[in-house]
Amino acid sequence: MELKLAWRLFKRELSQGQLLLIILAITLAVLSVTGLASVSERLQLAINGQASKFIAADRIINSPKKIDPAVLAIADDIGLSRVTSMQFNSMVYAGDEFQLVTVRAVEEGYPLKGNIELSTGVAQGLPSADNIWFETRLGGLLGYPKQIEIGNASFGLSKEIVRLPDAGFNPFASSPVVLMRIEDVDKTQVIQPGSRVTYLYQFSGDSAKLDAFEQQAKPLLNTSQRWVDVQSGDSPIASAVKRAERFLLLASLLGIALACAAIGIAAQRYCQRHYDVVAMLKTFGASAKQIRVLFGTHLLLVTAVGVVLGLVGGFGLDRAITSFLPAEIAAYSPPISRPILLGIGTGFISAFMFSAYPLMRLLAIPPLRVLQGHLEGLQLGMWLHFLLSLTAMAILGYLYSQSLPLTLTVVAAVLLLGLLLSVLGFFMIRLGHSVGMKTTNPLQLALAGLRRRARQNAVQLVGFSSALVLLLTIFALRQDILNEWQKQLPENAPNYFLVNIAPEETNAIADFLKPHVKIPPVIYPVIRGRLTAINDELLISSEQKKTGEEGRVGISRELNLTYRDSLPENNEIISGSFNQDINDVSVESGVAERLGLVLGDSLTYTIDNQTLTVKVASIREVHWETLQPNFFMIFTKEALAPFAYTSMSSFHLEDSQRSVILSLIKQFSTVSIIDVGAMVMQLRQIIEQVSLSLTLVMVLVLLASALVMIAQTEAGMASRQRELAVLRTFGASGWLLRAATGLEFALLGTIAGVLAVIVAEFTLYLLKTQVFELNVYMHWPWWAIAPLCGGLVVASLGLWRCRQLLNKSCGELLKAH
Template sequence: MTAAKKLMSVRRDWRERDVRVVLAALIIAVATVATIALFASQLQRTLVSSASSFLAADRQLEAEDGRPVPEPWIAEAVKRGLETGRMVEFSTMVLGNDAFQLVSVKAVSNEYPLRGELEIQGDSEGSREQIKHGPARGEIWINPRLLKLLKIGLGDTLEVGNRNLTVSGLLLREPDGGFSLAALAPRVMMHADDVASTGVVQEGSRVEYVYLFAGKEAALDDYYKWLQPQLGPSQEWKGVRDGETLSRSLDRSESFLLLGGSLAVLLAAVAVAVASRQYALSQRDTVALLKTLGLGSAGIGQLYLKRLALWGVTGMVGGFVVALPLFWLLTLLLGEALGRPVAFQLDSSALTPALLTAVVSLFAFAYPPIRRLKNVPAMRVLRSQPGETGREAWPDMLIALVAVFGLIWLYAGELSLVVSLLGGLALLLALLAFLGWILVAMLRKVRGGGHAWRLALVGLYRHRRASLSQIAVFAMTLMLATTLILVRTSLLDDWQAQLPDDAPNHFLINIAPDAVDDVAGFWKERGQPLDQLYPMVRGRLTELNGQPVKEVVSKDQRVGALNRELNLTWMDSLPADNAIVDGRWFEAGQKDGVSVEAELAGKLGLALGDKLTFTIGSDKVTEAVTSIRTVQWDSMKPNFYMAFPPAGGLTDMPATWITSFYLPRDRKNALNEFSRRFPTVSVLEIDNIIERIQEIVRQVTQAIEAILVLILAAALVVMAAVVSATLQDRQREGALLRTLGGRQSLLVRSTVLEFALLGGFAGVLGVAAAEVAVWALQFRMFEGAFSWHWQVVLPIPVISALILALFGRWQLSPVLSVSPMLLLRRLE
């Protein structure tokens, strides 16, 4: 063929409705996956950037042995292009206006913070100010509560050891105001260069040196590889994901984004497969004519392979043209949701899933039905026979299944997610096979007539194969969309329920045993009753089954819990936010055993019956593991790695008590009265952490809403493609009914009812399969409790029936607007 004829062939091909459907499906598939991938990448950068402020850097290096790290370590970081800073943290008594107060001191260098901002007030009545530096030398910033505790004001001096520092600001929020039970409140901040002159930090002092690092991820990872062999047992390298509270929030957000992207991949594959199969069926006469003109099977295969390649390029380009403005719009909406501008950054690597989706969708779903046309004898095709059998399609179905599995696994990287989704689809298809057989058996007895209901039921039976295939595709599409809706509802509800507006924002630490009742009574009198108080004993895990635990655990498995003292407790009942995953909880009167947190148990390779030895001061306590339990670290309540029975091995050990509670901002003054009455009890304020995690929840909520809209749009395209697959046959039947005297109103009512029945039946099946998939995802992937979602799923079959009824009415437009004879001649 000449270039001109090829161009005319392509133009003529693209004027065909089926080709436009394939291209539309491919463009929307690429646009959906590309938009989700780009936005997910943008959101993850925003989340990690926001989360990095928890550390005031991208990474921290903590030295808990009271000694600074070697200078060559910092020099090497600078050499690798990393930004660095340092902090010194310790507790001491300060003197102001003849009053003493125990405070937690954070001394920072000029570079602090590398990430995030501090919030201060220049005076007690002034406005809040966000800044990116700490106090200057000779100055100190203090917690507002210290003004009343020490009866001082801004501009006064505060004595820290041998040094008088000027109070120049009120410290309202620090970016890395981390959640550490070792921290004491109230906090003061000074310059790191002033620490030496105070004389507070001496050899053997309880002090922690913290070094800050920021830079590109690759540089940080390379530096850690260089640093790791040199780290001692008291030195720990930390990232934003190493804290239980924040890492759980980030992991959940990533899991949901991966789920949304995986559903987009599945819907893309379905849309392309349905549209391309219909195109292949419409090409039978063309293939027959080409064969009669002497074109061989190999030539036909090459011809359509070139067309597929051209469609692929068109779909990719068109998809990206649609995706980029959508991505830009979502980035603007994200900035509005966060209340600050978000830098628009295009991650080219995020486009890879879209490219793979287009390629795999074309050659695993679109090419097989077209490829089979070349094997059909010309005479069979000319007689309008399908030219294929179910047995010939089995290899293609196997290829499609492997392609879907590979695409989702490659995109999500979560085997449990892939198994859950495909398991739900398998269950749905099995249920369809059974219910479809029942439906066909029931409809066989229905006879035609002049009623719309009868014509609708007869139409379902007459097109039973098409009806069952349509129900299957509709149900699968609805299952995928419903799964996302349900997981979104359950995930966000559960997540936000753990951080309600009245989530605990204060911890009381170091409560003496004889003061427990008085502390509880103090807050009860002020309308803030304490929920639960827990005893706390500090001890190290030193032996596992009689051997030193650090020798038993692989050195490659760095377990921070082995390098510090753990908070041990005893409990008479399992907390509501804990769940036993192995073993059983302590029975009444039980005196032996220990319950271990599940993640730590996994790192240590613990099993029921293993004996753990704890060193508490000069004493040792050995107990067997009797249960393993999960802990919700982001509940903002006291949580413990190890729990003993009330009459167990910790009973005779010296203990202090701990609790958490919610205190509104307008009642913060009660903390001053509490501190004066209970000066030895430490108050830890964690409002900043609550606000940050709630911000992450808001960010993920925006992403979920955007992804949900895209997935539902893709689902509508799939449904439109499937409905269009029977357009020609239904138009022919409609024209025949009109020729035989059928009224337009009867034709409209019967077709609308037929599609409404298809949609309602598919909706019920899709909802049932979605509930199964959500159960698997909620229980296995998101580690949440499953509950039925009747209030959400009940409207879905009705909505599905309405949408398909509208699609059915749309199909009738040519029948009602064109003369029946003209339509029949065109279709023939």
């Protein structure tokens, strides 16, 4: 009986349009989450797919020896594509000329991602047997011979390599690269027991297979073997990819928060509208169980309709957005199961949790309300509603993001917003109490309206403020991320590096480049040295530590050291002062943390069999993502003056100026030139795609925020219609009512704008310091712009929604009521 009545009630209210608000809210919730999840997952796949070209694969296992065949068997069983390559240093000979090179020996199928770029274009396949491809500068160093010798084998020099996809970026690695087939390595006989060789096992496949492989293979790796992907830090795009993924995740997470706010508002309105219905049912003898089944089933039907519409709308939105994406992004197809499950879960969990408190109040309505319309029954504390809502939001947020910092940040923002609404918002709304019911001017009438609808307006402030917080947060983060990338890769970013510059050539090279470059290049001296002691405590290697030796672990290799009179660009002092005394040294923050260094520590280096002791005077944060020369340690010139050095520099040349490079090679034959132009271009392409992705996600959030604001203005239409009917009866003019309504909504929007700025600044502080690692600063223009825009937008929405009511006569309003 109850189910039948619930179905009849559902059909009647659906046909009369009374369910529009709550269905719209649930649809909006599911549409936002499903649409944002689908789009963001597609963008994440695309960004990672494009960035994986920097490592020529999706995953790499880097090992100093051949890995266990069981690991490769796992990849084969899962169905991943894989290739094996070797990397080692060797001398090559051409007649009387010789040169140290980095040998890349690869097997058929390399590269799995990206392309080998030759001087003649994109490579098709690999070098033929007994032939090698060589980096352009090797030809110049050896005089372009037809053949070279590596170990006991001779090879023909067939084609020039412009760039390998996984060449990486290391201006200090000045050895030219040669590419050969892996089966030709045995002929050279250069690999002997004890030889230093790096084995690279590269894998590619879809994300599900890669995840399965990672779970099974990682436990089989030892401490000398590294698992590498585009986010491991080996790729210059690693930081950009991480930040982009966090941004997309955050946008979707805030979409969930926005959707939950919409459902909570709609559920409260739905239950308020049925107070009289429950009172009537109880008067006619309906039991509490019958009423629970009736409205529980009714709410379930409403939620199901909203979920279905939201899923359809979400995937329609994904299709529409995808049609505007570049082909290389649209080609990626993420699995649809997660967006579907997330959408359904969001719809039902949020509908239940956000409706629990209003439903409890609805079921507690006394039968006496039939005679006394002001009775509302059980008055539970709003804290219960807030607790249930916050719990639902936290559960959904963590299930979606699997990120505790992101979830806690959103929860903290909601808590602050709730606190401000309970204190500041309610206080400002009650300012209308002193004006009573005066209607002599629009402002007094608007303030009186705020006072009469204090509880309803407080609920509306939740929606308006949430939408504005979301917009401000997403806009600021997007702008900061794009600005950070622009700093890393400006238009004049260096595309050429010079290494091995002899001291006597420094001034000549600077003079040579001066007429060809817009920004004079900075020349850095480079001295090789090893850190041997900290505070007179001798350092040991990590290998020695493993064998049980006692001591402090240092850096098991030589470092590239430099001296500077001033702090380089893209470096920031986070503690201390930069090199004030002769024996001062500035240390990069990551190294300082790894070695446990603090200001005042004494560091001892061995350079050219000589000892140098200096004091840690400052700790620097270095932006390694920039294609600029950067160093772990920076000394004073006086400290490093006794030691021999070479120099390096970087500069930017337009493509049309390539002849300058040829002249530079001829004039300075001992200087090594590294062309990173192709890498810069590829980085820019990926960042452009990421920028587009962030913009699209922001547009989605903007649309979702607009829908929430529209839903909010819908919530108070019934009570507003009754009020307008009374005011019209007492002679209020149409102009007065329109002005008062506009001012009331404008005041609500202004208050929401103030609250939104406070919460957004707090949220951005947490996000920038705990998640995105960005600089924190106040957005002072927001304090004027956000309240002004909030007032204008909310006033416009309110007047647009109330336009029909405001145009009706007194008689029409009374009949409608």
